[in-house]
Amino acid sequence: MSNEVKENGVSRRTVLKGAAIGGAGLLGGGTLLSSCGSDEATGPVKFTARTNDETGLKIAQALVDAYTAETGIEATMQGSGDTNAFQDGISQYLQGTPDDAFQWMAGFRTNFRADQGLLVDLSENIKNLGDQMPAGFVSGATNPTDGKQYIIPTTWYPWGLHYRKSTMQEIGLDPEGLYNWDDFMKLLEGTKKKGLIGYALGDKGGWEAMGTFSILNTRLNGYNYHIDLLNGRAKWTDPKTLDVFKQFEMLIPYMNKNVLDISWDGMRDLLLQKKCGAIMMGSWWANDFKAQSQADYDDLWIVPFPEINPEFGRDSIDAPVDGVVAAANGTNPEGGAAFAEWCGSENGMLAAQAAGDTSLYANSRLDSSGYDAFNKQKLAVIGEAKNVMNFLDRDCRNDFAGPIVGVQIQNFLKNPKDINKILEETQAAWDALPPLA
Amino acid sequence: MTTTATRVKTRRRRAFTRRDIVTLVLFIGVPSFLHIFWVWIPALSTIGLSFTFWNGVKISDIKWAGLANYNTIFTASPQFYDALQNNAYWLLWFTFIATPLGVLLAYQVDRAIRGHKIYESVYYIPVVLSLAVIGIIWRFMLGPAGLVQVLLGHPGIEDAIPIFGNYSINTYVILGIASWRHIGYIMLLYLAGLKSVDPSLREAAAIDGATEWQTFRKIVLPAMAPVNTIIIVITVIESLRAFDLIYIIYGTSTGWPILGMLVFVNIYGQAASMLGAAYAVILFLLSIIPIVFYLRTVFREDIK
Numbered sequence: 242m243s244n245e246v247k248e249n250g251v252s253r254r255t256v257l258k259g260a261a262i263g264g265a266g267l268l269g270g271g272t273l274l275s276s277c278g279s280d281e282a283t284g285p286v287k288f289t290a291r292t293n294d295e296t297g298l299k300i301a302q303a304l305v306d307a308y309t310a311e312t313g314i315e316a317t318m319q320g321s322g323d324t325n326a327f328q329d330g331i332s333q334y335l336q337g338t339p340d341d342a343f344q345w346m347a348g349f350r351t352n353f354r355a356d357q358g359l360l361v362d363l364s365e366n367i368k369n370l371g372d373q374m375p376a377g378f379v380s381g382a383t384n385p386t387d388g389k390q391y392i393i394p395t396t397w398y399p400w401g402l403h404y405r406k407s408t409m410q411e412i413g414l415d416p417e418g419l420y421n422w423d424d425f426m427k428l429l430e431g432t433k434k435k436g437l438i439g440y441a442l443g444d445k446g447g448w449e450a451m452g453t454f455s456i457l458n459t460r461l462n463g464y465n466y467h468i469d470l471l472n473g474r475a476k477w478t479d480p481k482t483l484d485v486f487k488q489f490e491m492l493i494p495y496m497n498k499n500v501l502d503i504s505w506d507g508m509r510d511l512l513l514q515k516k517c518g519a520i521m522m523g524s525w526w527a528n529d530f531k532a533q534s535q536a537d538y539d540d541l542w543i544v545p546f547p548e549i550n551p552e553f554g555r556d557s558i559d560a561p562v563d564g565v566v567a568a569a570n571g572t573n574p575e576g577g578a579a580f581a582e583w584c585g586s587e588n589g590m591l592a593a594q595a596a597g598d599t600s601l602y603a604n605s606r607l608d609s610s611g612y613d614a615f616n617k618q619k620l621a622v623i624g625e626a627k628n629v630m631n632f633l634d635r636d637c638r639n640d641f642a643g644p645i646v647g648v649q650i651q652n653f654l655k656n657p658k659d660i661n662k663i664l665e666e667t668q669a670a671w672d673a674l675p676p677l678a
Numbered sequence: 679m680t681t682t683a684t685r686v687k688t689r690r691r692r693a694f695t696r697r698d699i700v701t702l703v704l705f706i707g708v709p710s711f712l713h714i715f716w717v718w719i720p721a722l723s724t725i726g727l728s729f730t731f732w733n734g735v736k737i738s739d740i741k742w743a744g745l746a747n748y749n750t751i752f753t754a755s756p757q758f759y760d761a762l763q764n765n766a767y768w769l770l771w772f773t774f775i776a777t778p779l780g781v782l783l784a785y786q787v788d789r790a791i792r793g794h795k796i797y798e799s800v801y802y803i804p805v806v807l808s809l810a811v812i813g814i815i816w817r818f819m820l821g822p823a824g825l826v827q828v829l830l831g832h833p834g835i836e837d838a839i840p841i842f843g844n845y846s847i848n849t850y851v852i853l854g855i856a857s858w859r860h861i862g863y864i865m866l867l868y869l870a871g872l873k874s875v876d877p878s879l880r881e882a883a884a885i886d887g888a889t890e891w892q893t894f895r896k897i898v899l900p901a902m903a904p905v906n907t908i909i910i911v912i913t914v915i916e917s918l919r920a921f922d923l924i925y926i927i928y929g930t931s932t933g934w935p936i937l938g939m940l941v942f943v944n945i946y947g948q949a950a951s952m953l954g955a956a957y958a959v960i961l962f963l964l965s966i967i968p969i970v971f972y973l974r975t976v977f978r979e980d981i982k
Contacts, residue, residue, distance in 0.1 A: 325929050329947045332735055350948070357735040438836055445843060447931030497836060501843025501933060503822055507835050516836040640949035648756055648932060655845055666756045673754035675731040675743065675951065 285315035286576040291327065291344035291563075293320040296528040296597055301344075303596030308583055316580060325446070335359040339568040341577030342584075347392050347562040348635030352384040355391040361567035361574045364389045366582035370604075373587060378603045381562050381631075392564040393585035395593070396600035398524040399623045400452050400559035400632070401543040408437070408515050416519065416544050420555075425547040429495040432518030439495030441517035443503035444654055447647035450500075451633040452559060453492070453521050454650055458485045459557035460549040464628035467557070471637035471646075477668040486653055486660045488549065493657065500654050513537065521546065523561065523632070524619055527599045538599070541615055545622050558626035561635060562603065638677060645670045721962070728955035734945070747956035755953075761935040765964075767849055768856070768936070769917035776857040777913045780864025785894065787865065788872040798869070801862040809859065813926030816855045817842075842927055848934055856923055860916060864909055871905030872898070907976050911969055918965045937961045 286308070290301035298320050305316035319340070321327035327334070331345075335354060345351055354360050367379055367390045378394040404416055412435045414428055429439035444450040458467045462481045469475040470482060497503070497511070509526045511517040513533060524543055531538040545555045565584040567577030583589045587606040594607070601612075601619055609620055623629065634642035649667045653660055694702075728747055732740045751758050783801055787794045804812060819825045822838035832838050842848050875898055883893045899906070921938030930947055932939050937957060945954025 329930055329943075331948060332733070332950055333946065336735065357733070359735065441836075445931060445933065446929060447933075499822060499835075499838050499840040499843060502838060502840045503835060507822060510835055514835070516834060638949075639947075640944075640951050640953075642949075643930070643947065644932075644943055644949050645756060651931065651933065652756065663756075666754070669754040670750075670756060673746075673750040675741075675746065 283314055284573040284576050285317070286342060286573060286580045287340035287571070288316060288318040288580060289327075289340040289343035290318060290320050291324060291346075293322060293324055294529070296532050300528075300593050300596040300598045303592050304584060304589060307588065307592035308580060311588060312583070314576065314579075332357070332359065335568050335570060337570070339571050341571035341573045342565055342567045342580045344395075345392060345564060345566045346631075346635055347382050347394060347564055348631035349637065349639065350635050351382075351392045351564075351566060352386065353639065355384050355389070356386050359569055360391040361569050361578045362389050363391055363393055363567065363578055363581060366393060366578055366585075369582055370585055373604050373606050374585060375603065375605050378562065382564065392566045393581045394562045394564040394603035395585050395590070396564075396598070396602055397560055397562040398600055399543065399619050400456065400521065400523045400561075401545050401619075401622050402519045402547075403512060403522055403524065403541065403543050404519045405512060405515060405540045406542050407540050408518065411435075412437075412518075414518075416542075419544060419547055421548045426491075428518065429492070433495055437515075438497045438511065438517035439519070440492050441508050441511045441520045442492075442496050442500045442654075443505060443507040444500050444651055445502060445504040445507075447643065447651055448634055449505045449508065449522070450650045450654065451642075451647060452523070453489065454485065454646075455559055455630065455633050456521065456546045456557075457488050457549070458482075459628070459630070460546065460553060460555070461485055461488060462550075463553045464557040464630070467630070468636065471633065471641075473671055477664045477671065482664060483660065486657070486664070489653070490657045490660075493654075501651060512541075523559070524615075525563075525600065527615060528597060531597060531599055538615065543615070543618055543622055545625055556626055557628040557630060558623055559630045559632045560623050560626075561632040563600075564603070638674070641671060641674060724955045724958050725962075727952050728959045730952050730955075732952050734950040743952070747951075747953050748960075750953060751956055751960070755940075757932060757935040757940060758957075761932075761937050761940050764849065764934060764936045765918060765920070768853060768920055769914065771853045771857070772860060772913045772917045776853075776860045777864050777909060779857070780861040781868050781909075783861065783865040784868035784872060785898075788869055798865075801865050803862070804859040805862040805866060807859065809856070809922040810926050812855060812859055813923045817927050820851065843933060852923065852927070852934060856920065860913075864912075867909060867912070868902075868905060871902045875901045903976075907973070910972060914968055914972075915965060918961060937964070 286305075288301065288305055290297055292298065292301075298318075301318040301320070305318045308314065308316045331350075332354065336359065351360065355362075367374055367382065370393070374394065379390060382390040382392045382394050384391055402416065402419075409416055412431055414431050416428060419425055419428060432439040442450060442453065455467060458470065461484055466475055466481065470477065470479075476482065497517070503511075505522065505526075508517075508520045508522055509529060512520050513530065527538065527541060530541050545558065548555050565581040567574055567581050571577050584593075585604060587604055590602050590604045590607050593600075594602075599613070599616065601616055601623075609617065612620065630636055633646065637646075645667060649663050652663050727740070729743055729745070730740050731743045731746070783797065787798050791797075807815070817824075820827070820841045822835045823833060824838075827833065827838050830839065841851055879897050879901065880893055883897045888896065919938055920936055921942065924932075924934055924936055924939050925942070928934060928939075930939070930943050932943060938961065941954050941957040941961060943949065943954070944951055944957060
């Protein structure tokens with residue numbers, strides 16, 4: 242079928258796993274001459290952060306300041322404004338007069354724009370980084386259409402069950418020992434009895450619940466089925482897909498009643514305010530816990546989503562890779578590429594870390610021994626999985642993920658009884674998609 | 679007859695000085711050019727593109743699709759009929775509730791009931807705000823941890839009453855918010871019209887013993903015919919083009935789908951495809967047909 246998203250195959254998953262456990266010392270390009278963002282690019286560089294929150298902007302400012310200090314090249318940054326609007330309008334933005342470099346997401350969202358000629362080929366820059374960039378990340382950043390890289394991976398994070406150790410202690414539960422679905426149900430029942438929300442969810446944005454859907458699908462039907470489903474090789478009308486939603490329905494009694502009224506930040510706040518037991522979410526907002534207080538950050542913990550089907554165990558995880566890309570239509574594309582490369586380099590990473598970025602780094606020089614307890618746990622959570630996914634809206638075509646899958650999960654949460662009709666509609670919508678140009 | 683025509687023609691030609699021509703070119707030519715360039719060319723391109731597959735980047739990628747986009751919308755869109763329904767609710771609500779309320783208020787204010795100045799200001803205030811600003815205000819008030827939630831005794835996010843995500847009430851909430859502005863708008867337009875109705879007409883009616891309702895129906899309403907046309911057209915357009923309020927409240931997740939939002943999501947969003955163009959054409963036809971029809975009837979009556 243012509244409307245499939247091409248994948249990078251096994252290499253990325255297996256090698257990423259290696260990177261997660263071992264940290265440094267993977268294959269890589271092997272060049273010792275790994276220069277840090279030099280080249281002849283000298284003009285001023287403009288950089289857009291893919292965020293508008295305080296911590297994110299602080300990190301972006303620290304990046305441009307450190308870049309200027311190191312290279313003497315003038316660099317300025319701006320926030321994304323409304324981040325959702327920025328992401329929605331990215332194709333239009335890149336056809337206008339974009340900033341030279343901006344933070345973006347690996348996977349379909351990058352590769353599709355690269356195919357349209359909107360992004361700068363960063364293959365040379367990845368080569369310059371040499372052994373700093375583990376092969377798994379290079380592979381993850383590779384566009385399957387032409388085998389080139391258009392994004393410099395910087396950070397990544399796992400999707401898992403986040404909870405506060407103190408809350409669980411107060412109610413006498415131990416999620417660390419949680420392994421299978423029964424344990425999980427007991428945990429949810431326990432939190433509910435204490436008058437807290439067991440499984441907090443906010444899906445106003447239409448994408449938050451995709452994380453729950455993806456993990457349930459991989460737990461029940463396996464990684465291959467999930468990727469096949471997202472790319473049209475499996476059917477939404479298959480009873481196996483229906484099972485996923487039946488499983489999802491079992492969580493609804495433990496959810497807050499206003500799922501469609503709150504967004505991801507509502508979920509984060511529920512956890513921050515100790516109003517809920519667990520949330521299924523990526524860990525990128527851990528920065529906000531740290532910004533609140535070190536004690537809050539130390540209290541935060543993550544475990545893998547429980548096993549449902551022993552055949553697949555806990556072998557898959559969403560662990561999206563974020564990075565920096567350079568815009569082909571920017572005023573200084575070479576400068577943007579050099580800046581992107583620098584962001585992925587050791588010095589760039591250290592600058593972000595110093596400014597309060599708690600993410601896991603792609604760069605292998607920042608070995609995992611320097612990570613705090615929460616980051617080590619994040620690595621362990623990723624390390625347990627054999628299959629690493631990029632998150633639903635980066636693993637499948639954008640005109641299917643947002644306008645169809647996201648909407649249909651909302652429709653399911655609105656009225657779970659309609660699920661058969663919803664799945665039929667979803668399949669019909671897939672079948673009606675035009676060929677992927 | 680031919681002679682008259684020629685005479686008119688020659689006279690007119692003679693009347694145009696050089697300066698007149700320059701003025702005409704400036705006053706008709708420039709706006710026409712801008713209108714064609716900014717309105718008609720994009721509109722016609724949209725109609726053309728609605729019959730293609732394209733992701734909006736490279737012109738060379740445009741592929742002929744025939745009616746495929748329309749077929750997808752009518753048979754395989756999970757949201758099209760919901761959106762159509764919501765636009766229909768909006769139109770019905772505005773036509774039968776919000777607009778008549780605005781007219782009623784205008785009438786009462788015009789009759790100078792006690793405190794009419796205060797009413798006039800109070801109802802007019804929301805009109806100075808754009809729907810986007812109104813969306814922000816109400817989202818803060820009704821959303822989790824918002825003022826209304828706090829007043830209702832649900833200050834926390836965890837027990838916030840579902841409002842925008844509650845599908846048994848959100849239609850009414852949104853239409854209520856939209857009416858908050860629309861009523862004042864209609865009131866103001868109608869009030870302006872009422873001021874221009876000769877008061878002696880009403881006095882005459884009152885002397886003849888007409889009731890308030892009779893005066894309104896038989897005297898005021900017919901005297902207000904041009905304003906009525908404007909108000910009907912505005913009501914239809916406002917209902918169909920609704921977008922900003924929904925975008926502010928729900929973002930692009932289309933929690934309460936309407937056609938304007940589907941156009942936006944499918945043409946501008948990350949999922950750019952010409953489905954958006956097809957939605958735009960559908961919306962265009964829906965807006966233009968009733969209005970053309972209505973205006974034709976009205977103007978025909980005027981000519982009589």
